[in-house]
Amino acid sequence: MNRSVKLCFLVLIALLLGSGLVWSGGQADDGAKEKVDLEWWIIPWRIRVPGFPEDQAPDGTEFIDWASKTFMEAHPYATVKGVMVSNKEFSQKTMAAIAAGTNPNVQWGRSEIVEYAKAGLLVPLDEYMSREDKRDFVDVSVEYFTYEDEVWAFPWAFGNNGMGITNLIYPPMFEEAGVDWQKIVEKGWTVDEFVEAGLKISKDTDGDGENDIFLTGFQGKNPSHLHTDWPWIHNFGGRLLNEDETEITLDSPQTIAGLQFIVDAIYKHKIAPKGAEAADNYGVIHPFHAHKLAMGNGGPYEIGRIDRYVQRGDIEKFRPYVAPYPSVRGKRRGTYLVSQGMYVYKNQKDEATLEAAVEFAKYLTGKEVMPLIETVLYISARKSVNETLYLTEEWAEFKPDIDRYVAELSTYGYLFHGSPLFEYSKIRPLVGSMFQAVYSRSKTPEQAVKDFVKEANAALGW
Numbered sequence: 001m002n003r004s005v006k007l008c009f010l011v012l013i014a015l016l017l018g019s020g021l022v023w024s025g026g027q028a029d030d031g032a033k034e035k036v037d038l039e040w041w042i043i044p045w046r047i048r049v050p051g052f053p054e055d056q057a058p059d060g061t062e063f064i065d066w067a068s069k070t071f072m073e074a075h076p077y078a079t080v081k082g083v084m085v086s087n088k089e090f091s092q093k094t095m096a097a098i099a100a101g102t103n104p105n106v107q108w109g110r111s112e113i114v115e116y117a118k119a120g121l122l123v124p125l126d127e128y129m130s131r132e133d134k135r136d137f138v139d140v141s142v143e144y145f146t147y148e149d150e151v152w153a154f155p156w157a158f159g160n161n162g163m164g165i166t167n168l169i170y171p172p173m174f175e176e177a178g179v180d181w182q183k184i185v186e187k188g189w190t191v192d193e194f195v196e197a198g199l200k201i202s203k204d205t206d207g208d209g210e211n212d213i214f215l216t217g218f219q220g221k222n223p224s225h226l227h228t229d230w231p232w233i234h235n236f237g238g239r240l241l242n243e244d245e246t247e248i249t250l251d252s253p254q255t256i257a258g259l260q261f262i263v264d265a266i267y268k269h270k271i272a273p274k275g276a277e278a279a280d281n282y283g284v285i286h287p288f289h290a291h292k293l294a295m296g297n298g299g300p301y302e303i304g305r306i307d308r309y310v311q312r313g314d315i316e317k318f319r320p321y322v323a324p325y326p327s328v329r330g331k332r333r334g335t336y337l338v339s340q341g342m343y344v345y346k347n348q349k350d351e352a353t354l355e356a357a358v359e360f361a362k363y364l365t366g367k368e369v370m371p372l373i374e375t376v377l378y379i380s381a382r383k384s385v386n387e388t389l390y391l392t393e394e395w396a397e398f399k400p401d402i403d404r405y406v407a408e409l410s411t412y413g414y415l416f417h418g419s420p421l422f423e424y425s426k427i428r429p430l431v432g433s434m435f436q437a438v439y440s441r442s443k444t445p446e447q448a449v450k451d452f453v454k455e456a457n458a459a460l461g462w
Helices: 003-020 061-074 087-100 112-118 131-136 139-144 171-176 181-187 191-201 223-228 230-235 253-268 281-289 300-312 351-364 370-376 399-412 428-440 445-460
Strands: 036-042 078-084 106-109 154-158 167-169 295-297 321-323 339-344
Touching (some): 036 087, 036 351, 061 078, 061 351, 112 339, 154 370, 181 321, 223 230, 223 281, 223 428, 230 253, 253 428, 339 351, 428 445
Parallel strands (some): 036 106
C-alpha cells in the first residue's frame, strides 16, 4: 500500500474508531478494578521461561503463555490472551485488524509504531513512565519511539537478532586457511583484509572449476531484510538521505563503490556465491550453518538459534563468534540501529481496559520480565537490567560476544533507512530492485543507483 495513502487510511480508521474511545488520560483507583479482557500480539520470541525443560527448544508460545499467566496472577481482574503472529504475516494482519477495529489492546512493534502514532491510533505513554523509568531506558530506544515530544511505546529490546549489526564467523574454516580469526574478532578488519581472507578460504572442492566454499554471502531477495547488506554501502560512505531527510543522496561515488565491492566479491574474487539476487537472509545463514560459508549474518541471538537447531537435531553442534563488518580506511563504519517496544492502541473498550492495557505493557517491559531476554541472547532496553545479564556461569562463554555486539550497536548504530518518521516503506521495494539488479549484473551499480533515485523521488512525490 502506498505510504501516504496508508497513513491517510490509518488516520481515517483512527477517527472512525474514536467513537469507542473513553480514555481521558487519567488513572482509576486501584481499589476498584473492573473485570477486563486483554489481547496482545507479538512475533515468535523463543524465550526460555522459568521451569522450561533445558533439553527442549522453545517455539515462542511459552513466553506468551507465561507472561499472560503471571500478569493475571498478580492482577486477578484481568483475563489476558496472547497471540503469536509470524514475521511474514505480522504487518498484513495488523493492518487488517486496524481496518476492522479488531486490533489487540497491546502489541509488539518497531519503527511502525511512530507511523501509527502519527495516524492517531495509539496512546501516548509519557505520563505512565516514572522518572526512574525514563532514566533507566536506553536513551536511543526512547528517542526511537518519540514523535512530537511524546513517547508512544515502552522500550523493550535494544537492537535485533544481530543482522546488519554484526556477523558470525566459524573459526575452523579460518584456521584451515591460515587466517587469524581472533584478530578479526578482537580488533576488526578492513575490506582489503576481508578480500585477502576470502581468497584464502574460498575454494573448489568438487573439481568442477567453480568455488563451492566461500567466505560469506549476500542477499537481495527480501527488501525487508536488506539491512544485512546496507553496511557495505554505509561503510564506503554512501547514505540514503541527507541530514534533514529532504533529499535522496544515494546517487554518490561512495554508494557506487560499496555496491561495486560486493559485485567484485561475487564475480571477480569469487569469495561469495552467485545468485545473491534470489537469496534471502536464510539463503545466507543456512549455508553458514552447513559450513559452506565461513561467515554469516547475525549476532548473539543467532548463536542461540544455532543451539536450538542443534537441540532439534537439525545441525551439528559448532561454536561461532561475533565479528564486526569490515571497515574502509578513513570512513566510519555503521551498524543497523533499531529498537523494539510494546505499545497500546487508543480504541479500548473502556477506561478500565485502557488502564489494564497500559499496566500490562509496563509489566512486559519491566524489571521482572525483561531479564528473560537473556535466554535468547538479546539486549534489553533497560540499563539496570543489562547490568545483570550474562553474569552467571551459564552465559560466561558468550559474554565477550555479547559485549562486542553491544559495542557495535552502541558505538556505530545508524538509521540506514532514515528515522521512523521517514516514509521508507514507500521506497522499500525499489531498494530491493536496486540490489537485485546489481547482484544479477543486469545493471551496473551506477545505473542501478541512478534509476533508484529517480524512481524513489517519484514514489515520495519529491
